[in-house]
Amino acid sequence: MTRPRPCARRRWRPAIFALAALLPAALAAQDTTSGVRIGLTYTAGTRPGVYVAPVAGAFADSVRAMLSRDLDYGDRVTAITPDGGDPLTGALNYPLYARLGAQAVVQASVTPSGSLHVALHDIAAAKVSMVGDFPLPQTPLSPEWRLAVHGVSDEVERWVTGTRGIAQSRILFVRDKGLWIVDSDGANAKPIGIGGSTAVTALSPAWHPSGRYVAYCEMGDQGTRIVMKDLQTGRSQRISARPGSNLTPAFSPDGNTLAFAAGDDGTDIFAVNPFTGEQPHRVTVSRGQQDSSPTFSPDGQHIAFTSNRLGHPEVYIVDADGANVEVLTSTGFGDQLYRSNPDWSPDGRRVAFQSQINGVFQVMTINARDRSVQALTSEGRNEDPTWAPDGRHIVFTSTRSGAKQLWVLDTETYRMRQLTRVGSARQGAWSPRLDNAK
Amino acid sequence: MFVPRRSTAALLMAVVALSACKSKPAPAPAPAPAPAAPAKPAFNKDSADAAERARAAAAAAAAAAEEARRNAAALAAVKATLAKVVYFDYDKDEIRDDQKATLEAKVPILTSNPALRIRVAGHTDDRGSDEYNIALGQRRAASVKRYLAARGIADTRIETISFGEERPVASGENEEAWSQNRRAEFEIIGGGDSIKAPK
Structure with missing residues (x-):
């Protein structure tokens, strides 16, 4: 039920690759097998298997698909969702689900009043x-409705793993000179x-x-300005x-x-x-060079930024x-001196950035403390983390x-996973959890 | 019998006109055209004068238009010199040696038009980071401004902005396109109505 600690990441990687190799097989099994599956093991202890049972009530299939996909995208559990089946009734056959590799079963139903009732079964404890x-x-199926269902997924993820999920969040990005959300x-x-438009x-x-405000750079014929x-x-x-x-622009935590x-x-x-109307004050002095892309540490005490003050970014x-x-x-x-676009992780341990290879x-x-570096991508051009x-x-x-x-x-x-499939998308910005926002 | 009588009347009128001219009893508006045979009726003189005036006016207008064309061409040349783009090397803001002549040509124009104010916009190719490139374009515009200021142009007359890689003039993932996009563009933002060509 615990996820691998970051310091032990290297040790876990072979296991993870083995799991990744198994996943296509698991998916293939899902496609061809209806009903009971046997023989799949889900590296218990790292990614608990969670069976999302067929949901009862209106729009049940959408709810089930969303819960299952959210748990899958959360990467903390292995969602088990065979096609079809009927909503669970009566007492659960716990040993059967244990044999399926499930450590938890999500049993959900949409009530006549339109709310979502969810029970989580602990398979080992049989209750x-x-x-x-x-x-x-x-x-x-409206955006608000989907956002609320994502929130249920996040809470279920917290029930299973102890950590709330991030399905109930959105990503702002730039497409066709304007801001989009997904x-x-x-x-x-x-x-x-x-x-x-080119003009704006x-x-x-x-x-x-808070998820309520967005700041951005507005570019027009007169140049650029910061707008909130x-x-x-x-x-x-x-x-x-x-x-x-x-x-x-970047907000402090x-x-x-x-x-x-x-x-x-x-x-x-x-x-x-930005809420008091005060005059901005200078933080860094580049002396004619360029400082840009600030990002705050989670305690608000430090700012990471891009600068070419030594001649290259x-x-x-x-x-x-x-x-x-x-x-x-x-x-x-790396072989080229061009590193930019830092983004400080919410836990403060790492700064993501882009570097030329x-x-x-x-x-x-x-790593903000020991400065160890980890490359995360190699295929195509990858930037703006x-x-x-x-x-x-x-x-x-x-x-x-x-x-x-x-x-x-x-x-x-x-x-x-690919998030957007629009004409083109760049400069993604992940929202905070939108539990309170619309 | 009808036709000769009419020509006689015309002749008579021409004689009257000539005798009037000879005795100068009244100021004639303009010298009469040389008598021709058959002489033109006097009542055509005004329209002939008008035609002459129109011809003169047309000639003057043509000359003025030619002058205006020359001025416009000169002004266009001045504006083109002022607008001529300056190019940069990858991730650099230094003015290249081969670009200095382009900037030098702008100096006398700015010097002889003290009311002229310009905006320099820095641009980049799309290889670097989108965000860093806005700052890089700004640095290129500032570099141009510093160069002109060092040649005696008050820096209050030069605004600098940047469009980063957002407004390319050439598309394509090759050096030809990139080199055209790494540039500074010039725009007149004040005093552009009465530009003089430098002496």
């Missing part, structure tokens, strides 16, 4: 371990009415930790229109500070409280008050399928 009732919005499972990709191009979206939009009221507010360029890069002779990192770290600048990505990995960008992480709120998944831009698309990577198991 119901958790029960919950989750109200769902009025309109089945659900964590790739559904409901749509523009959100910001930018979309929106770039570099950044979420406020309240997604609840629709009100927009200009945060910075300094002479020169204004780019790459407490939501009270917005950092960004600006300047007309080189760019420096500035910070401002590297990732640096500075105290939030501007003291103690030091280069983070200084070790001799043979002239092509790849996504990597560097952003952490999911679980500090484990990363969304990034990749050309591996042709045009730029967003992909999601689990940094523990290296499982990867």
Whole structure:
């Protein structure tokens, strides 16, 4: 029931690869076998098997498919969902599910009032371990309804693993010069009415930790500025229109500070409280060079950013008050000196960034403490990594399928999935968990 | 009998006109055209004058148009020189030696038009990071501004912005396209209505 600790990641990798090799076989078995499956083992202890039983009630198939897919995408459990079958009734045959490799069974039903009733069976203990009732919005299959079902998946994941899932989150990205949003499972990709033309191009979206505000770089014929939009009221507010360029906004974890890069002779990192109307103050001094792409450590005490102050782009770290600048990505990995776009993980341990290998960008992480580096991608051009709120998944831009698309990577198991299938997508920004937002 | 009588009347009128001219009893608006045989009726003189005036006006207009064309061509040349794009090396903001002439040609125009204000926009190719490239384009625009300031152009007359890699002029994943996109563009943002060509 525990996931591999990051420090032991290397030790686990062979097991994970073995599992990955088994997965196609498991999927094939799913396709061809109806009813009972036997003989599948799911590396108990690392990824518990969870059987999502057929759901009773209205829109049951959609609910079951979503729960199952969310658990699968969470990469902490192995979702077992054979096609077909009837909703479970009466007492469960616990030994049968144990033989199937399931350590838990999710039994759900949509009640006549439209809420989702969920029971979690602990197979080893042969009893119901958790029960919950989750109200769902009025309109089945609407984006709000789906978001609520994702929230149920996340709670089930917490029941099973102790850690809440991230299915109830969305990803902002840039498409056709405008901002788009997509659900964590790739559904409901749509523009959100910001930018979309050459006259008003929106770039570099950044979420406020509340999920209510988004800051972005607006580019028009007059250059660039930083704008913050309240997604609840629709009100927009200009945060910075300094002479020169204004780019790459990022909120602090407490939501009270917005950092960004600006300047007309080189760019420096500035910070401002976007809610008080105060003047931005300078954090870094690039002396005519370019500092950009700030990202806060989860305690808000440090900022990582890209700078070319030594002649080529590297990732640096500075105290939030501007003291103690030091280069983070200084070790001799890769063959080209171009590292940029840092994003600090929510658990504070790692900074994801992009680095050129043979002239092509790849996504990597560097350990904030011991500076050990890990390359996460190798196929196509991969860039702009952003952490999911679980500090484990990363969304990034990749050309591996042709045009730029967003992909999601689990940094523990290296499982990867394509998130967007629109014309092209880039600069993904993963929202916080949207448990309270609409 | 009808036709000769009419020509006689015309002749008579011409004689009257000539005698009037000879005795100068009243100021004639313009010298009468040389008498021709048959002489033109006097009442045509005004329209002839008008035609002459129109011819003169047309000639003057043509000359003015030619002058305007020359001025416009000169102005267009000045504007083209001012707008001529400067190119950069990959991930660099230094002004290349082969690009300095392009900037030098702009200096006399800016010097002889003190009211002229320009905006320099930096651009990049699409190989680097999207976000870093906005900062790189800004650095290129600033580099151009520094060059012109060092040649005596007040830096208050030069705005700098960047479009990063968002507004390419050439598409393609090759050096030819990339080299065209790594550039600084120039736009007049003030004093552009009365530009003089440098002396």
